[in-house]
Amino acid sequence: MPETAGLSRKERDQQRRREDLLAAAEHLFGLKGYHHTTMEDIAHEAQYGTGTIYLYFKKKEELYEALLERKIGDYVEFVQGRVESVASPIDKVRTLLRAKLEFFEKHMEFFRIYLAEMTTADSTLHRSCNERRERMYYAHQEFVARTLSDAMQAGAIREVDPTRLATAFEGVVNPLLSEWIKQRSRESLCVIESFVIDLLLKGLEKK
C-alpha cells in the first residue's frame, strides 16, 4: 500500500486512480488471464474510459508489469515481516509456510497471476520487462534460503542444500493452495498449513 501522507490532493487522486486501475486489472487478469482481458474490459471494470488507462500506464504490458511488481512486493514484504516478527529459528521456518498461505488466502485472484508468472516465467511478456521482477523473486528466494540456512546452523532442522529446499518450499504449497481455491471447500487453510508443516518437518519415514 503506497504512502499517501504528505501528498497534495491531486497526487492522492492520481494514486487512487492508479489503484483503481490496478485493482480492476488484478481482478480480470486473475479471472480471464492476460490475453483474454482487453484494455476496454479493465477500463470498464474500473469505471473509467479506455484512454484513461494510458494516462497511468504506457502499454498493456506495463500495466501488467506494474501489477506484478506491486503485488509481489506486497507478498514479499508480508512474508518477510512475519518471519522477522518471530524469534526462534524453527518458528521462522514454520512462518515461511504459514505467511504464504495467509497472504494468498487474502489475495486469491492474484494467486492465479502469481503462479502463471512464476512458472511460465517469460511467455507472457518480453524478456526485458521480466528482469526487475526476476530480481525481486530471486531476492525473496534468497531470503527464504537464508532463513532455512539459519535454522540449520541453529540446529533446528537437518542440514540440506538450503537453496534447493527454498525452491521445494515454494513448490509444495502451490498446488495445495490451487486445489483449496478451486474447491472452495473452505475448511480453513489451517488444515493445509499443518499438513505441509508436518510433512516437511517430520517426513514420511516411520519412526
Added chain:
Amino acid sequence: MPETAGLSRKERDQQRRREDLLAAAEHLFGLKGYHHTTMEDIAHEAQYGTGTIYLYFKKKEELYEALLERKIGDYVEFVQGRVESVASPIDKVRTLLRAKLEFFEKHMEFFRIYLAEMTTADSTLHRSCNERRERMYYAHQEFVARTLSDAMQAGAIREVDPTRLATAFEGVVNPLLSEWIKQRSRESLCVIESFVIDLLLKGLEKK
C-alpha cells in the same frame, strides 16, 4: 504412441500428419507460448499448408487440447508403467518421483506447457475443453494417492491424507525441475531426485 497396426495406408498417412502437426505445435507452444504461436507458425514448422491443420483439428484450441491430452496421456502411462514394474510399496513411492523427473527430462519443451496448464488451469482455454483433461489429471492424482495409500497400508510410510500428499508430491518437483531446466547446469537429475526423496521420506526433523 497411437496404434498403427491394421490401418489402411490412408489412415496411416492421416495419423502421420496429425503426429507431425502435434510435434510442431508442442515445439512452438513450449518455446513461445500458446498466444505467441500462430497457426501459420505451426504449419510452417511442420512443413504443411496453413489450411491443412484444419483438416485435422477444428480450432487452434482443439489442437492445443489434443496435444495436452496426448502428452499427458503419455506421461501418465509412463509413470504408472514404471510404478507398476516395481514390487515393494516404498519403491513404488520412490518411483513416483523418479519417473516424473525422468519423463520430463526427455520432454522438456512439453514441461513448460504442462506447468502452465497445471497452474493456470483454465485461463488459456474455455472451460468445456478442459473437462476431459481434468478427468485425466484427477485420474492420475488418484493413482498417485492410491499408490501412497497402499504404502501406508503396508506400513512403508507414515499415515497422512493420501490425496493431499499426492498433491504435494506433484508440487515439490515442479519448481525444482523448472530451475534445473532454466539453468541447464546439467548435473544429472539424480541429485534432484535424491534430494526430493530424502526430503519427503525423512523430513527435516533432527533425529
Added chain:
Amino acid sequence: MPETAGLSRKERDQQRRREDLLAAAEHLFGLKGYHHTTMEDIAHEAQYGTGTIYLYFKKKEELYEALLERKIGDYVEFVQGRVESVASPIDKVRTLLRAKLEFFEKHMEFFRIYLAEMTTADSTLHRSCNERRERMYYAHQEFVARTLSDAMQAGAIREVDPTRLATAFEGVVNPLLSEWIKQRSRESLCVIESFVIDLLLKGLEKK
C-alpha cells in the same frame, strides 16, 4: 500584427494569448507538419494548458486556418506594401519577386506550411474552411496579375496572359526557396533573386 490600441486590458490579454498560441502552432506545424503536431504539443510550447487553446479556437482545424489567414495576410500585405512603395512599373515587377524572397527568408518555418497549403490545396482541411483563404490567395494573385498587366500597358514588359504569368511567378520561386532552405548554404538569397529576375525578364533565348 493586429491592432492593440483602444482595447481594454482584458482584450489585450486575449490578443496576446492568441498570438502566443499562433506562434507555437506556426513553429510546430512548420517543423513536424499538421498531422504530427498534437494540441498538447502546441499548448505546451506556448506554455498554456491544453484546454486553453479551445477558448481561442474551436477546433484544431480552425487554429490552423487562423494561422494561415494571419500569415498569408501578413505576406500579402508585405509584398503589396513593397510593390506600392516603388514607382516604375518594371521595378514593381522586380519587387514582386524580391519581396516574396525577403518575406520567406524571415519566415522560413511558415514557408513549409505555406507551400504545403498552396500545393495540396485542400487535403489537410475540409473544403468549407478553405474558402476564405482561397479568396485571399486569389485576391493576391489578382494583385500580382494587375501589377504585371500594368507593366505591360506601360510597355515595360512583353504582353502575355497576366494571370498565367502571375501563377508562373508564384511557381518559379518556390522550389528555389525550398532548396535554399534545405541546404542552408546561406549564400544570401540575392543570388537566387537575381537568377530569377534575370531568367524571367531576359529568358533563355540567345541574342
Added chain:
Amino acid sequence: MPETAGLSRKERDQQRRREDLLAAAEHLFGLKGYHHTTMEDIAHEAQYGTGTIYLYFKKKEELYEALLERKIGDYVEFVQGRVESVASPIDKVRTLLRAKLEFFEKHMEFFRIYLAEMTTADSTLHRSCNERRERMYYAHQEFVARTLSDAMQAGAIREVDPTRLATAFEGVVNPLLSEWIKQRSRESLCVIESFVIDLLLKGLEKK
C-alpha cells in the same frame, strides 16, 4: 508498368492484386490525402478485405512509399524517354516541359500526391523511407540539369546555372498545372505548354 512476361499465373495474379491496391491507394491518397485515407477505404475501393493489403504491403507507410516509387519511376522514365527521342538540344529543352505536362495530364490524381511529396519533403513519412525517393528525385533533377547544360554547350540557350534552372523548370509548371486541374476548363494543355515555353525561352524583355 511491371513486366508480366515469364511469370506463372500465381505471380501474375499477385502482380494484379498489387496493382489494384496501388491504384486504389493512388486514387484515395490523391483525393483525400494520406492521413484522411484509411486502410479500410483503400481495401474497400479495391474490393478486397482489409487484411489483404497487408499481404502485399507491411504498413500503410510502405504502401504509400511503394506508390510514390512506382509512379515517380514511371514519371521519370516517361520524361527521359521523350527527351531522348528528340535530337536537337533546343527540342530536348522544350520536351522537358511538354513531357511533364503530358504525363500529369494523364495522371492528374497522382499529381496531388507528387506535389505534396516534392514540396513538403518529409512531413508525411519517416526520414529513412524518403532516402530512396530523394535519390530518385535528385537523379532526375540531374538529368534535367544535364539536358539544359547540353543545350547551353550546343549554343541553343543562354548560359545560366543549370541546376538552378532545372529547379526553376520544375517550379514554373507546377502551379500552372494545379490551376488547370482545379478549373478543369479543359482547354487543352497546349496553351499552357506554349505559354511556359515562350516565357522561359524568350523571357519578358521587350526586343
Added chain:
DNA sequence: TATGAATGAGTGTTCATTCAT
C-alpha cells in the same frame, strides 16, 4: 485432398475535444 490467399472481427493505442474544478 492439400493449399495458402483472402478475410474481417477484434484489440491496443492515439489524440482532438470536453468539462469539472
Added chain:
DNA sequence: GATGAATGAACACTCATTCAT
C-alpha cells in the same frame, strides 16, 4: 477565465479461420 485529466471514437494492424482452386 484557465486548466489538464478524462474521454471514446477512430484507426492501423494481427491472425484464426475459410474456401476456391
